[in-house]
Amino acid sequence: MKKDRSGDLVWAGPIFIVILVAAFAFMGFLPPLPPSWGKEQVAQYYRDNQTQILAGSMLVMQFSGLMFLWVAGVSSQLRRIEGEGSRALSYAQLLFGFLANLLFLIMTLSWTVAAFRADRSAELVVMLNDLGWLAIVMPVLSVSLQGFVIGLAILSDSRPTPLFPRWAAYLNFWVGVLFLPGAVAPFFKTGPFAWNGFLVFWVPIAAFIGWVFLMAWLVSRAAAVPDDVKTANQ
Amino acid sequence: MGRRLPGEEGIWVFVLGDLVVFTLFFGTYLYYRAEAPQDYDLAQSQLNLALGTLNTLILLTSSWLVAQAVRAARSGKPGHVKRSLMGAIGFGFVFCGIKVIEYTEKFGLGIGVGTNDFFMFFFMLTGIHLVHVVIGLIVLVMVYRQMSGLVPTTSKLMWLENGATYWHLVDLLWIILFALLYVLRA
Amino acid sequence: MNRLDRYSLPIVWFVLCAATLASVGSNDRLAGIDSAKAAGIVVLAIAFGKVHLVMSHFMELKDAPAIWRGIFAAWTLLTLLVLAGLYAWRG
Numbered sequence: 328m329k330k331d332r333s334g335d336l337v338w339a340g341p342i343f344i345v346i347l348v349a350a351f352a353f354m355g356f357l358p359p360l361p362p363s364w365g366k367e368q369v370a371q372y373y374r375d376n377q378t379q380i381l382a383g384s385m386l387v388m389q390f391s392g393l394m395f396l397w398v399a400g401v402s403s404q405l406r407r408i409e410g411e412g413s414r415a416l417s418y419a420q421l422l423f424g425f426l427a428n429l430l431f432l433i434m435t436l437s438w439t440v441a442a443f444r445a446d447r448s449a450e451l452v453v454m455l456n457d458l459g460w461l462a463i464v465m466p467v468l469s470v471s472l473q474g475f476v477i478g479l480a481i482l483s484d485s486r487p488t489p490l491f492p493r494w495a496a497y498l499n500f501w502v503g504v505l506f507l508p509g510a511v512a513p514f515f516k517t518g519p520f521a522w523n524g525f526l527v528f529w530v531p532i533a534a535f536i537g538w539v540f541l542m543a544w545l546v547s548r549a550a551a552v553p554d555d556v557k558t559a560n561q
Numbered sequence: 562m563g564r565r566l567p568g569e570e571g572i573w574v575f576v577l578g579d580l581v582v583f584t585l586f587f588g589t590y591l592y593y594r595a596e597a598p599q600d601y602d603l604a605q606s607q608l609n610l611a612l613g614t615l616n617t618l619i620l621l622t623s624s625w626l627v628a629q630a631v632r633a634a635r636s637g638k639p640g641h642v643k644r645s646l647m648g649a650i651g652f653g654f655v656f657c658g659i660k661v662i663e664y665t666e667k668f669g670l671g672i673g674v675g676t677n678d679f680f681m682f683f684f685m686l687t688g689i690h691l692v693h694v695v696i697g698l699i700v701l702v703m704v705y706r707q708m709s710g711l712v713p714t715t716s717k718l719m720w721l722e723n724g725a726t727y728w729h730l731v732d733l734l735w736i737i738l739f740a741l742l743y744v745l746r747a
Numbered sequence: 748m749n750r751l752d753r754y755s756l757p758i759v760w761f762v763l764c765a766a767t768l769a770s771v772g773s774n775d776r777l778a779g780i781d782s783a784k785a786a787g788i789v790v791l792a793i794a795f796g797k798v799h800l801v802m803s804h805f806m807e808l809k810d811a812p813a814i815w816r817g818i819f820a821a822w823t824l825l826t827l828l829v830l831a832g833l834y835a836w837r838g
Contacts, residue, residue: 747783
């Protein structure tokens with residue numbers, strides 16, 4: 328039997344996470360630029376840190392493709408659970424994951440354009456800055472649904488020894504809930520629900536990082552289980 | 562009967578996780594509240610305490626009916642189970658209805674998420690809780706439809722217990738939210 | 748199932764409802780007499796007492812293995828302490 332590669336590929340996700348965090352720190356976006364800043368202040372920041380923002384955005388943009396390997400690894404294990412029947416959950420995971428990764432592209436493209444001609448009108452810089460931040464913190468529901476779909480698939484596993492432990496399903500539901508507050512980011516410029524707030528930025532980003540690592544580990548464990556385990560255990 | 566946890570362990574992992582999330586919410590609220598307690602009190606006085614109290618009683622009753630349903634299922638009384646679940650679901654819908662009335666009342670007065678910090682927390686926390694209520698209602702309806710057999714099987718009983726555990730979580734989160742948002746002063 | 752067990756759920760439900768009304772009432776009384784913080788602590792304590800009742804009786808943690816009972820009791824107590832602390836001593 329061919330070796331299941333998803334257990335190796337899935338570690339591309341954690342690698343991207345390391346690059347992402349490093350790039351954010353390098354751009355000076357940890358903590359995020361406050362949404363309460365005036366346009367002159369934001370434009371000044373982009374002028375002063377032009378090279379860092381261009382380089383950090385470039386890194387994240389180029390390597391965000393790594394996350395697709397993670398998504399593919401997760402879906403290939405979900406497909407094993409679903410078997411030859413309906414593949415709705417593994418397809419759904421693939422699409423939600425695709426959408427989530429597209430956001431990294433939108434975010435970095437906005438910041439790149441903002442920094443590309445940082446000496447242009449401050450109003451345009453602040454608009455592109457807003458676009459980048461809102462793109463990454465706000466469209467959370469599809470990521471939440473991604474977690475719910477993974478959880479549902481894990482619960483539907485009818486093997487005697489499931490590919491994933493059942494608690495992993497509930498952990499995915501929980502992570503889905505953690506992302507939710509991000510949805511309201513556009514209503515606030517200060518406080519815990521603004522894009523630099525505790526509940527919209529810090530909690531979801533910590534949940535996302537933990538989730539990517541945990542799923543990588545669970546997928547590589549599941550991938551090591553041979554396909555005929557069902558008959559072997561009976 | 563020996564000591565056992567209702568449902569499966571996973572749902573309890575979820576409950577614990579959600580409790581931790583809400584602890585963060587509660588803590589954040591009190592942290593910000595302490596910076597301007599008078600402003601919060603003034604804004605709080607615009608809440609409808611009667612509706613809030615009523616909703617607390619409604620959710621407590623709903624929770625009780627679900628607990629009743631679990632016991633009836635164990636002693637093999639499917640009719641009992643369905644009636645109790647139906648009642649619990651009904652009260653859940655009433656809770657949502659009252660919440661909607663409350664929100665529209667506030668919007669009618671020109672009060673929204675952006676009005677002040679208190680109403681930011683009020684709409685956010687009760688809104689996130691309302692999402693939990695809606696998810697809980699979907700789960701309860703699914704469990705109710707599963708119960709249409711004669712005697713519940715082990716797996717149906719497990720799902721009933723899972724759903725019940727989640728519904729009680731929704732209830733106890735509201736108990737704390739009610740105290741923090743509607744009652745607590747100064 | 749003994750008789751007490753049969754009536755335990757309605758009794759718990761009644762206590763929970765009574766506690767809800769008592770917390771609203773006590774807050775009105777106490778907050779009026781210039782001891783709002785004390786009133787608030789009472790409100791928080793009643794709320795977490797209710798939480799403990801829901802966990803023990805409705806969620807049936809009273810019949811659960813000690814480790815789970817311990818974890819949830821610890822959460823209840825710790826959260827009460829943290830929230831009461833934030834409420835009473837900050838600002």
